[in-house]
Amino acid sequence: MAKEHAHAHPVEHAHSAQHSDHAHPNYIKIYWILLALLVVSMIGPEFEIQVVTLITAFGVALVKAYLVVKNFMHLNLEKRYVVYMVSTCLIFMLLFFAAVAPDVMKQEGSGWIKPKVNVPAAAADHGVEAAHGAEQPH
Amino acid sequence: MSAAKPIANLRTAAEMPTGKLAVWWIIASEIVIFGGLLASYIMYRLAHPEFAVDAAVTNTFIGGFNTLVLLTSSLSAVLAHQAAVENDGKKAARLLLYTAAGAVTFLVVKSIEWTMEISHGYTITASPFWSFYYTAAGLHAAHVIAGAIIMLFVAKDAAKGLELHRVELIGIYWHFVDVVWIFLFPLLYIAK
Numbered sequence: 409m410a411k412e413h414a415h416a417h418p419v420e421h422a423h424s425a426q427h428s429d430h431a432h433p434n435y436i437k438i439y440w441i442l443l444a445l446l447v448v449s450m451i452g453p454e455f456e457i458q459v460v461t462l463i464t465a466f467g468v469a470l471v472k473a474y475l476v477v478k479n480f481m482h483l484n485l486e487k488r489y490v491v492y493m494v495s496t497c498l499i500f501m502l503l504f505f506a507a508v509a510p511d512v513m514k515q516e517g518s519g520w521i522k523p524k525v526n527v528p529a530a531a532a533d534h535g536v537e538a539a540h541g542a543e544q545p546h
Numbered sequence: 547m548s549a550a551k552p553i554a555n556l557r558t559a560a561e562m563p564t565g566k567l568a569v570w571w572i573i574a575s576e577i578v579i580f581g582g583l584l585a586s587y588i589m590y591r592l593a594h595p596e597f598a599v600d601a602a603v604t605n606t607f608i609g610g611f612n613t614l615v616l617l618t619s620s621l622s623a624v625l626a627h628q629a630a631v632e633n634d635g636k637k638a639a640r641l642l643l644y645t646a647a648g649a650v651t652f653l654v655v656k657s658i659e660w661t662m663e664i665s666h667g668y669t670i671t672a673s674p675f676w677s678f679y680y681t682a683a684g685l686h687a688a689h690v691i692a693g694a695i696i697m698l699f700v701a702k703d704a705a706k707g708l709e710l711h712r713v714e715l716i717g718i719y720w721h722f723v724d725v726v727w728i729f730l731f732p733l734l735y736i737a738k
Contacts, residue, residue, distance in 0.1 A: 432628050436621070446617065449732060461736070469728050473728050486562075494573060509589055512593070
């Protein structure tokens, strides 16, 4: 145990020193902002207007994610290369999907012919029928 | 040759404790995993309008409640970090236990929700939407379980004033789990 304490103290000092150069933001205030944004993201789509839904659901999600990453994860206080490391992974992932999206999403045209998928009649109707159709024994 | 036990926070690489660097690398790799899954879902969702029929079945209130739970657990995680910086291990441990309680609440609500959906025939094979739904939410739930278990170990040491730097590391991971849910919520529950 004594040995563990011997390790613990320099660790704590290093930890404290690492964060002594910045003040903590008001986490409670940020939390209430996040909750307000959650309410907006739930109410907005109730209007059933596509633009409003896009802004309140997905636009607000981006803002919420930004607030969490900046204020709770403190990414803005990390070394600059951490931002580059994380954003590089994000950008390459998006590039990959941007490249394959035309193939995945476009299902017609001479260069885009896909093998025909046999969909059960019930599944073709979608919804509840599809669910029950999948349960039937073959 | 030193006989001292290597501790991630004492070693540094690229001007950063190796423990924290490792956590950021994990998050960078998780971005590709979850990002890939979500990007696939968005592509299929846009190409297949019939996804909306299945998406209409998911319960927005339950999804919203779980978002509230995760945001609250993120608050307690960051407050635990603040307590650790102030060398208050007991307070940090208590706040980490609150965070773990949030994780358990999330999982209980999720299990009730899944039980209702499966009992109505919406299984993972029911349609492509439900395949994405259970895969994405299931993968996320696995991360919640892992985070909660690790948090209990960190809290145990923190209560004794040991390894307080780990409070921040598990916090960073937990906030990332929260961020993933922030995007899953509108995709699976709101975009009808």
